[in-house]
Amino acid sequence: xxxxxxxxxxxxxxxxxxxxxxxxxxxxxxxxxxxxxxxxxxxxxxxxxxxxxxxxxxxxxxxxxxxxxxxxxxxxxxxxxxxxxxxxxxxxxxxxxxxxxxxxxxxxxxxxxxxxxxxxxxxxxxxxxxxxxxxxxxxxxxxxxxxxxxxxxxxxxxxxxxxxxxxxxxxxxxxxxxxxxxxxxxxxxxxxxxxxxxxxxxxxxxxxxxxxxxxxxxxxxxxxxxxxxxxxxxxxxxxxxxxxxxxxxxxxxxxxxxxxxxxxxxxxxxxxxxxxxxxxxxxxxxxxxxxxxxxxxxxxxxxxxxxxxxxxxxxxxxxxxxxxxxxxx
Amino acid sequence: xxxxxxxxxxxxxxxxxxxxxxxxxxxxxxxxxxxxxxxxxxxxxxxxxxxxxxxxxxxxxxxxxxxxxxxxxxxxxxxxxxxxxxxxxxxxxxxxxxxxxxxxxxxxxxxxxxxxxxxxxxxxxxxxxxxxxxxxxxxxxxxxxxxxxxxxxxxxxxxxxxxxxxxxxxxxxxxxxxxxxxxxxxxxxxxxxxxxxxxxxxxxxxxxxxxxxxxxxxxxxxxxxxxxxxxxxxxxxxxxxxxxxxxxxxxxxxxxxxxxxxxxxxxxxxxxxxxxxxxxxxxxxxxxxxxxxxxxxxxxxxxxxxxxxxxxxxxxxxxxxxxxxxxxx
DNA sequence: TTGAAAGCGCTACCAT
DNA sequence: ATGGTAGCGCTTTCAA
Numbered sequence: 037x038x039x040x041x042x043x044x045x046x047x048x049x050x051x052x053x054x055x056x057x058x059x060x061x062x063x064x065x066x067x068x069x070x071x072x073x074x075x076x077x078x079x080x081x082x083x084x085x086x087x088x089x090x091x092x093x094x095x096x097x098x099x100x101x102x103x104x105x106x107x108x109x110x111x112x113x114x115x116x117x118x119x120x121x122x123x124x125x126x127x128x129x130x131x132x133x134x135x136x137x138x139x140x141x142x143x144x145x146x147x148x149x150x151x152x153x154x155x156x157x158x159x160x161x162x163x164x165x166x167x168x169x170x171x172x173x174x175x176x177x178x179x180x181x182x183x184x185x186x187x188x189x190x191x192x193x194x195x196x197x198x199x200x201x202x203x204x205x206x207x208x209x210x211x212x213x214x215x216x217x218x219x220x221x222x223x224x225x226x227x228x229x230x231x232x233x234x235x236x237x238x239x240x241x242x243x244x245x246x247x248x249x250x251x252x253x254x255x256x257x258x259x260x261x262x263x264x265x266x267x268x269x270x271x272x273x274x275x276x277x278x279x280x281x282x283x284x285x286x287x288x289x290x291x292x293x294x295x296x297x298x299x300x301x302x303x304x305x306x307x308x309x310x311x312x313x314x315x316x317x318x319x320x321x322x323x324x325x326x327x328x329x330x331x332x333x334x335x336x337x338x339x340x341x342x343x344x345x346x347x348x349x350x351x352x353x354x355x356x357x358x359x360x361x362x363x364x365x
Numbered sequence: 366x367x368x369x370x371x372x373x374x375x376x377x378x379x380x381x382x383x384x385x386x387x388x389x390x391x392x393x394x395x396x397x398x399x400x401x402x403x404x405x406x407x408x409x410x411x412x413x414x415x416x417x418x419x420x421x422x423x424x425x426x427x428x429x430x431x432x433x434x435x436x437x438x439x440x441x442x443x444x445x446x447x448x449x450x451x452x453x454x455x456x457x458x459x460x461x462x463x464x465x466x467x468x469x470x471x472x473x474x475x476x477x478x479x480x481x482x483x484x485x486x487x488x489x490x491x492x493x494x495x496x497x498x499x500x501x502x503x504x505x506x507x508x509x510x511x512x513x514x515x516x517x518x519x520x521x522x523x524x525x526x527x528x529x530x531x532x533x534x535x536x537x538x539x540x541x542x543x544x545x546x547x548x549x550x551x552x553x554x555x556x557x558x559x560x561x562x563x564x565x566x567x568x569x570x571x572x573x574x575x576x577x578x579x580x581x582x583x584x585x586x587x588x589x590x591x592x593x594x595x596x597x598x599x600x601x602x603x604x605x606x607x608x609x610x611x612x613x614x615x616x617x618x619x620x621x622x623x624x625x626x627x628x629x630x631x632x633x634x635x636x637x638x639x640x641x642x643x644x645x646x647x648x649x650x651x652x653x654x655x656x657x658x659x660x661x662x663x664x665x666x667x668x669x670x671x672x673x674x675x676x677x678x679x680x681x682x683x684x685x686x687x688x689x690x691x692x693x694x
Numbered sequence: 695t696t697g698a699a700a701g702c703g704c705t706a707c708c709a710t
Numbered sequence: 711a712t713g714g715t716a717g718c719g720c721t722t723t724c725a726a
Contacts, residue, residue: 037422037480037507039719050697055721065695080503085479086419087719090702093366095415097458105447106647111440118434118461127475129426130459132447146456150414151366174409178366263651296651318435322592322625323652368703379713384705394711416703419718 038079040087047075058083089151094180097127098345099147101140103159105132107262107289108317109332113158113185116338124342126153135261137163144171148178154345158185160231165191183345185337187230188352197340197353201231201314204330204357205238206245208284208312211328213246215365217282217310219254223269223294224286226257232286235314239284253278266293274301281309282365288313288320288329295323295364310365314357325363332357367408368416376404387412418480423509426456427674428476430469432488434461436591436618437646438661442487442514445667453671455482464590466492473500477507483674487514489560494520512674514666516559517681526669526682530560530643533659533686534567535574537613537641540657542575544694546611546639548583552598552623553615555586561615564643568613582607595622603630610638611694617642617649617658624652624693639694643686654692661686 044051049068056062057072064072075081089095100117102110114130121128129152131143140163147155148171155175172192175182184196212220222239225232236255243250258269266285273280274297285291291313295305305311305325313320316331333355340353373380378397385391386401393401404410418424429446431439443459450457458481460472469492476484477500484504501521504511513525541549551568554561565584572579587598595614602609603626614620620642624634634640634654642649645660662684669682 037719041719051720052698052722053696056696059721063695068696082474082478082503084419084719085475086415086424087702088721090413090415090419090704090718091720091722093702100459105434105444106437106440108435111435114459115434115461115463118459119463127458127460127479129456130429130443130447131456132444134444134448145411146414149411150456174411263647267651292648293651296653296655299653318592319621319648322596322622324625324628326625366703369705370703380703381705381707381714382712385712388705392711397712413703416718417705419702419720420704420706422718 037084038081039084040081043072043075043079043081046079047071094151094153096125097129097150097152098154098156099129099131099143099152101131101133101143101155101157101159103133103135103161104261105130107287108319109287109315109334110158112317112334113337116334117156117341120338120342133159133161135159135161137167141167141171144175148175148180151178152180154180155182156185156341156345157182160186160229162228162230168192181345183341185341190352193350195344195347195350195352197337197344198231198355199332199357200354201234201357202238202241204314205235205284206242207357207359208330209239209242209246209248211312211359211361211365212282212284212310215282215306215310218248219251219280220248220282220284221254221256221273221278221280222284223256223258223266223290225259225261226255228259229286232257235284235286254280262287262289263293263296266290267297268293270294270297271301274298274303283309283311285311285313288315288317288327291327291329291364292319292323295327306364312359312365316360320362328362328365329360330357331360366413367410368413369410371408372401372404372410375408376400423480423482425454426458426479426481427483427485428458428460428472428481430460430462430472430484430486430488432462432464432490433590434459436616437648438616438644438663439487441646441663442666445663446485446670449667449671462488462490464488464490466496470496470500473504477504477509480507481509483509484511485514485670485674486511489515489558491557491559497521510674512670514670519681522679524673524676524679524681526666526673527560527684528661528686529683530563530686531567531570533643534564534613535571536686536688537659538568538571538575540641540688540690540694541611541613541639544611544635544639547577548580548609549577549611549613550583550585550602550607550609551613552585552587552595552619554588554590555584557588558615561586564613564615583609591616591618592622592625595619596626597622599623599626600630603627603632612638612640614640614642617644617646617656620656620658620693621648621652624656635693641688641694645689649691657691657694658689659686660689
């Protein structure tokens, strides 16, 4: 590997001068500049980010920890983040947590050991604060900011960005009411997901506001994810003789799984059962019927992330979800 | 930041001894070991991967370059990769190329500058070999292996892993024949995508083998991607009065977009038009009707990647696609 | 404007 | 079994 000393020797200048030329900050004679640049070109020199990082004390990368990259919301967010970060000259280390707390703590330590510039934690899974506390404190003490997407971690002293899911839940129920639906089921993880709880809270508040009575049998807090979770949970309810005319599903994927189960059971969407999802994923516009959903905004979130990650103020940003009415309601 | 010298001082041993204890390779007295370990614990010492990397000459990370992380195939692959790499103690830098050659070259240089352990390039977009050649050579010369997923780059001297798309195309056409379809359209990027070309080749070979005549009007080489590409392209063909009774779509996403367009146009799948996709994504099992597809195997590919990336032999692995017959045919 | 040199944190070599 | 130390590639003082 050709290093900066080789370039210096080749150009007949000092190492420091090469560094200055490449750093483009300080003034250098046009003559030495050309000398150095041609040496760089001739030797095919590529500066080592490692040397720079060791010297600087940190690597120009941030960690993006995500509960499940296969979920459309997270892959959309990852893409937006990648773009936003690149504009700032930062690389992105992606860590898929697979909903595991052990993985999370491991990856957080990794971030610390790599002296990253920051950590973005995007998961609404529930974690043990006592486990996270010391690790996050460590990170913050090492001047590595941590930002949470999808749930607040105020006790850990970090900022967060989320959608207003309680409001969204209320909106959804009101919309079902306008469609004359009265037996509205809630399909989502609840005990293990903070977002699941928020949406559930909105659901309950919405029922109350509408004067509907709460029915335990219509709350499906299955621990499963994605299409399959929506499918099996809904099919099970149908098989058990539970009756309902609407489903508020915690993600678009759960919603699509639910719709599939409803069809397989021989019922029609939205005639027999109306369905609303969360996320506003692109897929929702291409299933039949098209999915009504509470929009999410990955671009806005990514943009907020880059703004908030390096701001020392601890705060919590909330983004409103808009109801996008399509064919399933 | 507490470093190894602090630990050494605190434990009353030399820096080298601390390193040895932590490296766990060499023999150390139980006594010194405990001394060191307790110093580590007391100081909350975390080894810097940066120091290690500079010393070793490389960072324990690999770059995963992907044309579009939002496409289901790539996010599934990313997830599998993450798991497989972690088992080897490697981190994964994710770079979303957004189908841009400029981004690709930039990211490849970045990999070199970061002294990564390897680069996995997962895209079937077409690139200018003359542009890639010097950069890849550089990488290989620096002992950074490069592996291609989804297309061969034999001229660049790197290994590749792909599915057998020609065979898959032939399988699809034969399957359409068994369903009595004669006017089979091909929907996919062709001129800009190597996989698109392979699948097209299989399509043409399949038609020939079946004795069907090729019809230019049934080849929709639109440059668009994902659901939207499938939707607009198909709707346009329908609007133009093109008639067909089957579509071979280059990805599951294109297929689902096409199905949506067919419905919106007032036709039925599979009654009027049968559809086959590529990829075997989970979503295909939850749309209505369920999608017939040529399976892909992200787990198998990820496993191959970890095997082939560090093997010096240059080779090309091909994985057969299996036709998964479901409701759209 | 340029050069010399220290030092970021680590491992591995050479002594002891 | 342990200690001393060089050196990975870089930036940034301090001097000239």
